[in-house]
Amino acid sequence: MMKIVTFAVPCYNSSAYMKKCIETLLPGGEDVEIILINDGSSDDxxxxxxxxxxxxxxxVKAIHQENGGHGEGVNTGLKNASGMYYKVVDSDDWLDAPGMxxxxxxxxxxxNSGKNPDMMICNYVYEHAEDNTRHIVNYTNVLPENRIFTWEEVGSFKPSQYLLMHSVIYNxxxxxxxxxxxxxxxxxxxxxxVFQPLPYVKTLYYMDIDLYRYFIGRSDQSVNEQVMIKRIDQQYRVTRIMIDSFSQLKLPDKKLDQYMLNYLSVMMAISSVLSVISGLKENLExxxxxxxxxxxxxxxxxxxxRYHLLGRISNLPGRAGRKLTVYLYRLLRRKYKFN
Structure with a gap:
């Protein structure tokens, strides 16, 4: 029987919470394939x-590999996927089963109608552990609902609305x-x-469903600000790869070009601001x-x-400029609760 969606779940020392994630995927039954990638874990x-x-x-398939990190787990899942669509679910997150x-x-x-889109998009929900609150990210003001559309029909994304791994299901x-x-x-x-494959995406479909539940708030989580500063070299590595994939592209879809430009500007700003927050000369270099x-x-x-709004904000000159940069970053962080 044809599998509709492959759910890839990269797992590293996830024994304390992975069962909750898996249990939300099982109701998919014969229509889904769940690949659990054990990335060299030392626990159960x-x-x-x-x-x-x-x-x-x-x-359910279990694949065991030497530790290669989250990205290698995603790679392994894709290599072994038999579903027509591919969705990554982190082992500490979960899906809303009825929405799925x-x-x-x-x-x-x-x-069955022969009109399957290149990408399916759904909402995701920040589940904040520290204050037990939720914040839903939807695209009702940006994307047409419940029909196939192209980039030409896409509206303007707010800073809090960029497509994340949580919101996309790729062909x-x-x-x-x-x-x-x-x-x-x-x-x-x-x-x-969620960036490099976009030039290949010609048709999209959006459902206003709060599908993905993104758990946020553990002190060791990768999006914790202090953890991000410690891993700033990895942030720079990822941003360079995104620069390489986007540079000198001549995209026929102007809205896709602008979307990718804006996304890259966010990545440049995050890398720059984290360097400023760290206060270390080597990071400023x-x-x-x-x-x-x-x-x-x-x-x-x-x-x-460089002359994009975020580029200007993240490159304000002098000590006073750096203080203003951090201040504006803190305002955005409080407003959008992104880490």
Whole structure:
């Protein structure tokens, strides 16, 4: 039987919470494939994965590999996926099961009609552990609902509305065609996942369903600000890869070009602001090196990003300018609760 969606769940020392994630995927039944990638865990993650694979043959697969990081887990899932669509679910997150069934049914209807889109988009929900609050990110003001559309019909995304790994379901063959391979032992590669394949996406479909539940608030989480500063080299590595994939592209879709430009401007700003917040001379030097790299790679793109609003804010001169940069960043962080 044809699988509609492959859910790839990269797991590293996830034994304390992965069962909750898996249990929300199981209601998909024969229409789904769940691939649990044990990424060299030292706890019971591998054992739990094997137990689910044994209990649900034909539905759950367990793959064990040497530790390669989250990106390698995504790569492994894609290599082994048999579903027509591919969705990554982090092991500490979960899906809304009733919403998932609605999405699967819609994809089945689209596939049967021969009009299956390159990308399915749904809402995601920030589940904040520290204050037990929720924040829903939807696209009702940006995207047409419940029909296939193209980039020409897309509206303007707010800073809080960019497509994340949580909101997208890609056509599996499109991902493979794009040639995307995420780097090993690198955090923040989800940005590459939702950026690099976009020029291959011609048709989209949006459902106003709060599908993905994004748990946020653990002190060791990769999006914790202090953790991000410690891993700033990885942030720069990811941003450079995104620069490489976008530089000198001549996209026929102006709205896609503008969307990708804005997304890259966010990545440049985050890298730059984290360097400023750290207060370390070496990180400020890395910030300058990143902008120099961009200029050497594609001067026209450098100009577009340097004089973009975020580019100007993240490069305010002098100590007073850096203080203002951090102040504006804090305001945005409080408003959008992004980490």
């Amino acid at each position: 993650t591998g054992k739990i994965a094997d137990e689910y694979a044994s209990q649900y043959p034909g539905l 069934l609605k999405v699967i049914e819609t994809l089945k209807q689209l596939i 599996t063959e499109l991902l493979r065609k794009s040639g995307m391979v995420l780097p090993k032992h690198t955090f923040y590669v989800d940005n590459i996942f 890395k910030k300058a090196e990143l902008w120099s790299y961009l200029k050497s790679k594609d001067e026209k793109l450098y100009i577009r990003l």
